[in-house]
Amino acid sequence: MSVNIEVKVIEIIAEQAVLEVSDVTPTSTLEELGIDSLGLVESIFAIEEAFDIQVPYNANEPTESDFDISSVASITKAVSALVQDQS
């Protein structure tokens, strides 16, 4: 399941960054990929739509939320946890 989640998260982030999927690795940070704050909220929206989850993210205090956006891997982990909670 979590492999699939990682694939999907990478797809979403690659689309947002206008990159090939192969250019996005688990250790990539959003900054490296050129995703700005507006791109981030759009990515989160796409993630919510794709996994039918609610991501607890407030752009005013990005570091305060439980949703860790420091890398693609951390996002995948946070998404996996939210999907887990749902089921």
Add this chain to the structure above:
Amino acid sequence: MKRVVITGQGTINSLGRSVAETLEGFREGRCGISNLEFQDVDRLSIKIGGQVKNYDPESEFNRQQISLYDRYTQFTMLAAREALDQCGLTFSGELAERSGVVLGTAGGGMTTQDENYRSVYEEGKNRVHPFVVPKLMNNAAACHVSMKYNLKGPSFTVATACASSNHAMGQAFQMVRSGMCDVMVTGGSESMLCFGGVKAWEGLRVMSRDACRPFSLGRNGMVQGEGAGIFVFEDYDHARARGAEILAEVIGFAMTSDASDIVMPSKKGAARAISGAMRDARLNPEDVCYINAHGTGTAANDKTECAAVADVFGAHADHLMMSSTKSMHGHLIGGTGAVELLACIMALRDGVIAPTIGYEEPDPECALDVVPNIARDAKVDVVLTNAFAFGGLNAVLALRKAP
């Protein structure tokens, strides 16, 4: 005071995707009004409009732009591109800081609102795209123009219903004339042709089901249109120094409020705006050859407008021409004055008066030369363009042939 000239014009509307196509439509007296095409149109009782057909945003904009540009912003950007290309200016340094953008719109991102209300209310979704707010806001179009062309001076949006564009262009004119700015991008845009937009207008019972026939006996209401008109207003000395082609000169502007009724127009308020613009431009009645009318095709507007013109011009009212191009492109609400300014510039530059089409029979209450059905050649030096909005807000501009 500076003289103000127009050095660029652009448009998209139901008559065409460019100024050339639109002017061709005016000359031919072509009707851009057709059956509306959008979701749930079958639930409307008004099913016609001046809609921009066969329009594919993806051929004009990338995915990121489309995620931020409502249809009204897309129209603005397309018209702005044509106008800015024509004027030949690029904005940097001091010129960028002395240039801005003032646009009119009434509904702003109405399509975005409509789609998202449908999604949350009808489809029961609990999540909307993150850019709904920056997409629907009334100032979005002006902001995207300022960002694309690096316009760093005064920029804002005017929302005065059907007079929005004329108010916006009046502001732009005054900013250049006063010396506050060297260049102002101005005009307006509207795209209310979606289910919610037309449904709201239906409620007022002022819409025609078959055609917009301004000033014609038996006219039965207005027809909505959509699109944008964008212009570059420039300090005459600045334009001349760089050898720019000058399309026309803007010579006067006035705005008044009826202070009487939220929908019914007042002859006095309209007349004060017309005479105010003439005073501002130092014109005598006999100087004015053509008026681009507000001419909505409603019973109330058209007779009130004709009475106001008769009051202001006296005997000369019988010697001037006044047409309403809304009969061809529909009423673009907040964008209407901008698209109609194209007909004014055509009259001044090309000596062709756009007709009032759909005209069937004279109405004794609208006994002026409304240039019925067929465009007319005429030598024209000075024109006025009227806009009279709901709420009694009136805005009239005066233009002269290029110096």
